[in-house]
Amino acid sequence: MGIIYNKEHKTITLQTKHTSYQMKIGNLDYLIHLYYGPSICDADMSYQIMQYDRGFSGNPYESRDARTFSLDAQPQEFSTQQQGDFRTTSIEVVNSDGSYSYNGRTAGYKISSGKYQLDTLPCTFATDADTVDTLEVTLTDSVSDVQAVLLYSVFEEADIITRAVKVVNRGNAPIHLKKIMSVCLDFLNGSDFDLVSLPGRYGQERQVERQHMTHHIHTIGSVRGSSSHQQNPFVILCDRNATEDYGKCYGFSLMYSGNFLAEAELDQYDQLRLVMGIHPKQFVYELKPGEVFEGPETVMAFTEHGFTGLSHLYHDFYRNNLCRSKFVQEVQRPVLINSWEAAFMDFDDVKLVEIAKAARNMGVDLLVMDDGWFGKRDDDNSGLGDWYVNEDKIKCGLHKLVEQINDLGMKFGIWFEPEMVSEDSDLYRAHPDWAMQIPGRHAVRSRNQMVLDMSRKDVQDYLIKKVNGILDDADIFYVKWDINRSLTDIWSNNAAPEKQGEVYHRYILGLYHVMDEIIKTHPDILFEGCSGGGGRYDAAMLHYYPQYWVSDNNHPIDRLKLHYGTSFVYPVCTMGAHISDSGKFVPIKTKAVVAMCGTFGYELDATHLSEEEQAVCKEQSGQFRKFYPLIIKGDYYRLTNPFKPGNMTAWQHVSKDKSESLLSVVVTNLTCNGPQEYIRAKGLAPDALYSINGGEELYSGSALMNAGLPIDREVEDYSSFQFYLKKQE
Numbered sequence: 053m054g055i056i057y058n059k060e061h062k063t064i065t066l067q068t069k070h071t072s073y074q075m076k077i078g079n080l081d082y083l084i085h086l087y088y089g090p091s092i093c094d095a096d097m098s099y100q101i102m103q104y105d106r107g108f109s110g111n112p113y114e115s116r117d118a119r120t121f122s123l124d125a126q127p128q129e130f131s132t133q134q135q136g137d138f139r140t141t142s143i144e145v146v147n148s149d150g151s152y153s154y155n156g157r158t159a160g161y162k163i164s165s166g167k168y169q170l171d172t173l174p175c176t177f178a179t180d181a182d183t184v185d186t187l188e189v190t191l192t193d194s195v196s197d198v199q200a201v202l203l204y205s206v207f208e209e210a211d212i213i214t215r216a217v218k219v220v221n222r223g224n225a226p227i228h229l230k231k232i233m234s235v236c237l238d239f240l241n242g243s244d245f246d247l248v249s250l251p252g253r254y255g256q257e258r259q260v261e262r263q264h265m266t267h268h269i270h271t272i273g274s275v276r277g278s279s280s281h282q283q284n285p286f287v288i289l290c291d292r293n294a295t296e297d298y299g300k301c302y303g304f305s306l307m308y309s310g311n312f313l314a315e316a317e318l319d320q321y322d323q324l325r326l327v328m329g330i331h332p333k334q335f336v337y338e339l340k341p342g343e344v345f346e347g348p349e350t351v352m353a354f355t356e357h358g359f360t361g362l363s364h365l366y367h368d369f370y371r372n373n374l375c376r377s378k379f380v381q382e383v384q385r386p387v388l389i390n391s392w393e394a395a396f397m398d399f400d401d402v403k404l405v406e407i408a409k410a411a412r413n414m415g416v417d418l419l420v421m422d423d424g425w426f427g428k429r430d431d432d433n434s435g436l437g438d439w440y441v442n443e444d445k446i447k448c449g450l451h452k453l454v455e456q457i458n459d460l461g462m463k464f465g466i467w468f469e470p471e472m473v474s475e476d477s478d479l480y481r482a483h484p485d486w487a488m489q490i491p492g493r494h495a496v497r498s499r500n501q502m503v504l505d506m507s508r509k510d511v512q513d514y515l516i517k518k519v520n521g522i523l524d525d526a527d528i529f530y531v532k533w534d535i536n537r538s539l540t541d542i543w544s545n546n547a548a549p550e551k552q553g554e555v556y557h558r559y560i561l562g563l564y565h566v567m568d569e570i571i572k573t574h575p576d577i578l579f580e581g582c583s584g585g586g587g588r589y590d591a592a593m594l595h596y597y598p599q600y601w602v603s604d605n606n607h608p609i610d611r612l613k614l615h616y617g618t619s620f621v622y623p624v625c626t627m628g629a630h631i632s633d634s635g636k637f638v639p640i641k642t643k644a645v646v647a648m649c650g651t652f653g654y655e656l657d658a659t660h661l662s663e664e665e666q667a668v669c670k671e672q673s674g675q676f677r678k679f680y681p682l683i684i685k686g687d688y689y690r691l692t693n694p695f696k697p698g699n700m701t702a703w704q705h706v707s708k709d710k711s712e713s714l715l716s717v718v719v720t721n722l723t724c725n726g727p728q729e730y731i732r733a734k735g736l737a738p739d740a741l742y743s744i745n746g747g748e749e750l751y752s753g754s755a756l757m758n759a760g761l762p763i764d765r766e767v768e769d770y771s772s773f774q775f776y777l778k779k780q781e
């Protein structure tokens with residue numbers, strides 16, 4: 053059992069293979085956090101908690117003249133509101149009498165086997181191979197009778213603990229929830245921590261940033277209505293000296309695609325608190341008596357093996373326990389060609405068939421018809437919302453077009469941007485009230501499009517019907533689901549004034565519902581998420597889509613950083629990566645090496661390639677197929693940091709049994725007559741012998757890992773190498 057309750061000490065210990073997490077039903081029934089880190093079995097960690105009279109800190113009323121117990125200095129599982137703890141809160145409530153107060157004390161706990169699920173939000177799940185137990189601790193505010201139900205699931209083998217929270221109004225008056233954080237983790241000594249996050253921008257998503265904790269609240273979050281290009285709902289707290297391979301790292305990955313907030317506060321006593329959940333900006337959720345609010349799940353991991361150790365935990369967990377799509381586990385995903393950078397919106401059925409014919413010679417399996425096939429859509433000023441085929445472009449009709457592609461031995465994919473509407477569209481003319489806009493004000497335009505009010509049931513039903521209709525009309529193998537702007541003008545025509553503070557969140561619930569319905573009806577379709585590139589690349593999206601477009605930036609040298617940052621939490625099998633015309637001076641071989649750090653495909657006009665170039669591409673597609681199991685299922689290692697000055701960027705995929713590996717190197721910056729570079733491999737069997745690219749010479753795993761491989765300097769700029777290492781039996 054991964055969860056142990058110790059009656060004598062009133063401790064509850066969550067135990068994974070290598071980690072322990074402990075809490076205690078403490079003084080006055082407050083739920084005290086005791087420990088998260090390397091395994092301590094069920095040792096009682098209460099001895100760490102020292103209590104002093106901390107001047108100016110509040111003491112609970114029941115403590116009377118005993119001034120040593122203050123929530124302001126206690127590590128807690130769920131920080132309270134207005135109870136003398138001045139640090140960041142887990143919950144903020146406005147009670148029916150207008151008071152701002154929440155005082156949750158432990159009212160009970162329950163341990164069960166299996167993984168909890170949430171009714172309204174996506175969650176990770178247990179497979180038959182997992183041993184998972186769940187702890188449910190109920191905190192109650194005795195005045196309002198509002199409960200916070202804390203949920204923990206312990207994945208023993210995976211070394212993962214998930215957390216979520218439900219707020220239940222058992223009182224007899226409505227309350228308003230203004231803040232609800234899914235996780236609260238306190239560290240008794242936090243001064244030696246760094247905070248790592250993945251900030252970015254359009255075209256440069258998930259760059260890596262690391263900051264030392266100082267005495268204030270460090271916040272990472274998004275208020276763009278989506279998890280965004282600018283930040284990502286994933287943070288790491290790590291030792292100040294943590295590296296790729298060594299050091300303690302705690303990861304927090306929030307399963308939510310809307311506004312989010314992570315706050316890391318180093319307090320006056322050098323204690324550190326991390327909370328993470330839905331961003332409180334414009335969030336006011338009314339909870340009537342009997343109603344329940346569910347906060348999103350946070351996936352937590354801990355390792356002593358640095359960033360690589362942490363990434364491996366997330367990669368394995370997200371490959372096995374996040375997305376139900378059959379494609380996650382399927383041996384081969386198709387090599388695709390996408391029409392976007394080939395033709396933008398200037399195509400017709402004839403052009404698409406021409407691209408497909410050329411792509412077939414390149415070993416491509418799937419043609420994706422991107423933006424421009426529907427309604428009146430010759431540029432991005434019109435047509436969104438009109439999900440019917442534009443027969444001026446697709447003259448033969450969708451069904452026939454797909455047949456022609458299938459006759460070439462290829463599959464067919466299609467693009468949608470369901471959440472948006474153009475002012476110049478039949479949908480907007482029929483339902484202007486379906487677009488988000490605040491009465492009396494003009495809605496902000498972005499890419500000259502408006503946002504559909506996904507919180508409305510009629511909008512959800514329309515989209516499910518329209519998208520399903522197209523998917524049922526032809527043999528569609530793949531869908532790219534895009535969203536190309538941030539949310540503004542948050543106001544729903546369908547909601548009462550006092551409910552407008554719920555719209556941001558209800559938008560996300562509506563979106564999940566629509567995706568769920570479409571995916572459930574089409575379990576055999578391969579879905580890829582996209583948001584103007586990689587703008588909503590988060591764990592919740594990966595619950596629905598097995599792959600996500602990393603960025604609109606296809607420049608292979610920029611991609612090195614994009615793949616590096618993304619890989620901190622999201623597995624390579626989720627990364628949409630293509631070869632395009634971007635990167636004029638970069639050889640096509642290098643573009644292919646970079647795109648093989650992902651799902652691999654093309655984003656160019658194949659009809660412009662010569663026969664020789666098409667043959668090169670065919671070879672690359674073949675290489676990708678050959679290496680696919682290794683790339684998609686193996687362990688991924690970052691061998692160099694592309695954000696640091698250096699001449700080469702290298703990474704490696706190693707099969708789980710260490711019998712084979714693919715080590716890739718891109719030369720980014722060659723200095724004249726510079727030192728010889730060696731790339732040290734990782735993850736090999738030290739005692740085993742490996743051949744390289746089928747050569748006769750054998751190298752020991754320990755030599756390759758300790759001395760490394762010399763990289764030829766006499767090459768052109770942006771050259772690349774792939775070393776396929778095969779263990780000798």
Ligand code: DGJ
Nearest residue numbers: 392422423582584585604
């Ligand atoms: C943004 C995406 O990232 C692109 O790949 C493309 O699909 C365009 N949208 C289409 O409008």
